[in-house]
Amino acid sequence: MQAAATRRTQAERREATTSKLLDATIGCLANLGYARTSVAAICASAGVSQGALFRHFATRRDVIVAAADAIGRQHIEQFDAAARGLKRDAYRRIVLLIRGLCRTPTHAAWREIMVAARTDTELRVQASQGLERFEAMLIATSGRFLGIDGKAAKRAAVVLLSIMHMFDSEAMTVVVFGNEPLETQRIKWATEMLKRELSELSPPLSPRVGGTARR
Amino acid sequence: MQAAATRRTQAERREATTSKLLDATIGCLANLGYARTSVAAICASAGVSQGALFRHFATRRDVIVAAADAIGRQHIEQFDAAARGLKRDAYRRIVLLIRGLCRTPTHAAWREIMVAARTDTELRVQASQGLERFEAMLIATSGRFLGIDGKAAKRAAVVLLSIMHMFDSEAMTVVVFGNEPLETQRIKWATEMLKRELSELSPPLSPRVGGTARR
DNA sequence: TAAGATAGCGAGCGCTCGCTATCTAATACT
DNA sequence: AGTATTAGATAGCGAGCGCTCGCTATCTTA
Numbered sequence: 001m002q003a004a005a006t007r008r009t010q011a012e013r014r015e016a017t018t019s020k021l022l023d024a025t026i027g028c029l030a031n032l033g034y035a036r037t038s039v040a041a042i043c044a045s046a047g048v049s050q051g052a053l054f055r056h057f058a059t060r061r062d063v064i065v066a067a068a069d070a071i072g073r074q075h076i077e078q079f080d081a082a083a084r085g086l087k088r089d090a091y092r093r094i095v096l097l098i099r100g101l102c103r104t105p106t107h108a109a110w111r112e113i114m115v116a117a118r119t120d121t122e123l124r125v126q127a128s129q130g131l132e133r134f135e136a137m138l139i140a141t142s143g144r145f146l147g148i149d150g151k152a153a154k155r156a157a158v159v160l161l162s163i164m165h166m167f168d169s170e171a172m173t174v175v176v177f178g179n180e181p182l183e184t185q186r187i188k189w190a191t192e193m194l195k196r197e198l199s200e201l202s203p204p205l206s207p208r209v210g211g212t213a214r215r
Numbered sequence: 216m217q218a219a220a221t222r223r224t225q226a227e228r229r230e231a232t233t234s235k236l237l238d239a240t241i242g243c244l245a246n247l248g249y250a251r252t253s254v255a256a257i258c259a260s261a262g263v264s265q266g267a268l269f270r271h272f273a274t275r276r277d278v279i280v281a282a283a284d285a286i287g288r289q290h291i292e293q294f295d296a297a298a299r300g301l302k303r304d305a306y307r308r309i310v311l312l313i314r315g316l317c318r319t320p321t322h323a324a325w326r327e328i329m330v331a332a333r334t335d336t337e338l339r340v341q342a343s344q345g346l347e348r349f350e351a352m353l354i355a356t357s358g359r360f361l362g363i364d365g366k367a368a369k370r371a372a373v374v375l376l377s378i379m380h381m382f383d384s385e386a387m388t389v390v391v392f393g394n395e396p397l398e399t400q401r402i403k404w405a406t407e408m409l410k411r412e413l414s415e416l417s418p419p420l421s422p423r424v425g426g427t428a429r430r
Numbered sequence: 431t432a433a434g435a436t437a438g439c440g441a442g443c444g445c446t447c448g449c450t451a452t453c454t455a456a457t458a459c460t
Numbered sequence: 461a462g463t464a465t466t467a468g469a470t471a472g473c474g475a476g477c478g479c480t481c482g483c484t485a486t487c488t489t490a
Contacts, residue, residue, distance in 0.1 A: 010457055010466055017467080033334035035250035039448060050449080052468045060448060108333065111387075115330045118323065118390045119248035131392040158400040165384035166377050172326075173380075175333045177346040185373040193408065225436055225487055232437080254478060265479080267438045275478060 018056050018066075020046040025067035029109035034116040037064070064113060065126040071110045072130040075101070076137045083145050091195040095163065095187055102167040111172065135161065152201045159197045163190055233271050233281075235261040240282040244324035249331040252279070279328060280341040286325045287345040290316070291352045298360050306410040310378065310402055317382040326387065350376065367416045374412045378405055 008016070024046035028037040039060050043050050057063040082097050101107060114131070117124040142160045143153035167190075170183065223231070239261035243252040254275050258265050272278040297312050316322060329346070332339040357375045358368035382405075385398065 007457080013456080013467060031334065033331060035331065036334065038446080040446080049469045051451095051470070054449065055467060112330065114387055114391055115327065116248060116250065118387070119246065119251065124391055128392045131388060135392070135394065135397075154400070155404075158397060158404055161397065162381050162385075162401050162404065165388075166381040169380035169384040169387075170377075172329055172333070172384075173346060176329055176339055177343045177350070179350065182350075182373060182376065185369070186377050189370075189373055189377065222487085228437060228486080253476080255476080264439045266440070266481090269479065270437060 014056065017046075017048055017052055020048060021053055021056065021063060022067050022070045025063055026071060026106060026109045029064075029067065029112045030105035034064075034112040037112075039063075061120075061123055061126075065123065068110065068113045068127050068130050071106055071113075072134050074106055075110070075134055079138065079141060083141055086145070088146055088198065089195075091198065092187070092191045095190045095194055098160070098164050099167040099170075099187065102164065102171040107168070107171070111168070138164070146198065146201065148201060156198070156201055159194065163194065166190070229271065232261075232263055232267055235263060236268055236271065236278060237282050237285045240278055241286060241321060241324045244279075244282065244327045245320035249279075249327040252327075254278075276335075276338055276341075280338065283325065283328045283342050283345050286321055286328075287349050289321055290325070290349055294353065294356060298356055301360070303361055303413065304410075306413065307402070307406045310405045310409060313375070313379050314382040314385075314402065317379065317386040322383070322386070326383070353379070361413065361416065363416060371413070371416055374409065378409065381405070 021042060024042050025037065028041050028045055032041060039050055039053060042063065043053055046053075053063060057066065078101060082101070086093060086097065088094075113123070113127055117127045138161060139153070139157040142156045143149050146153070146156055148156065166186075170186065174183065236257060239257050240252065243256050243260055247256060254265055254268060257278065258268055261268075268278060272281065293316060297316075301308060301312065303309075328338070328342055332342045353376060354368070354372040357371045358364050361368070361371055363371065381401075385401065389398065
């Protein structure tokens with residue numbers, strides 16, 4: 001009776017193990033950096049053996065690429081979920097959302113992989129698809145969020161992606177040397193800039209959307 | 216006669232060796248990334264033995280920190296030299312200058328160290344001074360360049376540093392997945408934005424400066 | 431010139447790395 | 461129940477790591 005309750009299919013076992021490994025890999029990248037994310041560290045964190053890791057992934061690089069894919073998916077979900085709760089004229093909140101996403105451990109793990117991919121051809125080839133998907137998703141989401149398309153959507157995508165780049169690099173350097181007054185001013189500036197851009201690009205908020213009436 | 220010509224002081228020998236080592240370290244960081252910048256790789260590139268490296272630097276980390284300092288100094292010189300040749304209303308050229316500096320191998324080496332410093336406490340403590348100096352220099356240079364100070368100078372610094380962050384992160388991701396149309400649009404947008412900001416912040420170009428008359 | 435200090439070398443150390451081989455455990459199928 | 465397949469663990473491998481060591485070469489000082 002109890003033995004049957006704990007019996008899992010092979011597929012379930014596989015899913016559980018690879019899931020643990022991917023979570024552990026992301027955690028190690030975030031906490032230890034790329035260089036120190038060894039197979040031993042991943043397995044210690046995941047609570048599985050190295051043999052099990054190599055059962056499911058051919059090489060260390062393969063598990064890291066799989067982790068990059070998982071991060072990309074998480075990013076897309078997080079971004080979608082967060083955008084859903086936002087009014088489009090909540091400029092400051094949009095800026096803070098983007099900034100906040102750049103400062104997560106998951107994003108730090110992503111950045112570790114991207115930096116490592118610069119000098120590792122195999123990793124780069126495999127990581128590029130994930131990055132491409134992430135960018136495409138951001139572009140699509142911004143269009144949907146603003147209710148625009150065509151040239152205006154392209155412009156908005158440039159702005160939003162550029163703001164993300166800005167906060168990405170800021171997040172990277174802030175760990176080494178923080179400068180709070182400057183960071184605060186940057187939020188303020190980015191907000192003004194986003195307001196100006198989105199006000200020019202978007203169709204007016206109509207009563208049908210309920211935006212104006214809500215206020 | 217000839218033997219005397221090739222005789223170097225201990226100080227000269229030291230300077231030559233450490234110089235080679237620092238150049239090699241920067242090159243290895245740029246070409247191989249942080250993880251693969253081993254002591255063996257540095258020494259092979261510098262053409263000196265590991266024993267010589269450890270004569271001058273206590274640890275691998277020490278030589279990397281020294282390289283970070285050297286990069287910081289180079290950055291400051293490059294930026295200063297480039298700013299000297301610029302008119303302040305050459306907005307597009309300023310944008311392209313910043314973008315270009317973010318795409319140098321030296322800057323890539325810098326980024327490798329910054330990313331590694333996130334998860335290496337010792338490295339971080341030592342690298343933070345270099346980053347602080349670099350930021351302070353940028354802030355001072357932008358004020359001088361624009362002929363402004365006080366609040367306006369602070370604002371300009373936020374803008375310029377933010378543009379640098381933006382192109383820094385772009386430079387990082389572009390290696391993995393480039394998107395030329397989007398990059399072109401970003402230059403255009405950054406230029407418009409910079410024009411708007413600097414026009415509002417700067418005192419008028421006076422004949423004494425020769426800016427207006429030159430045109 | 432001899433003694434002392436500094437620079438630099440190459441071999442070897444102990445350790446960690448990614449990975450493989452072998453064995454055991456769990457599930458699936460007949 | 462017995463056999464086949466998949467999943468996972470443990471031990472061990474060879475390569476590479478950062479660093480130390482004993483030594484030689486070169487410069488400086490007395």
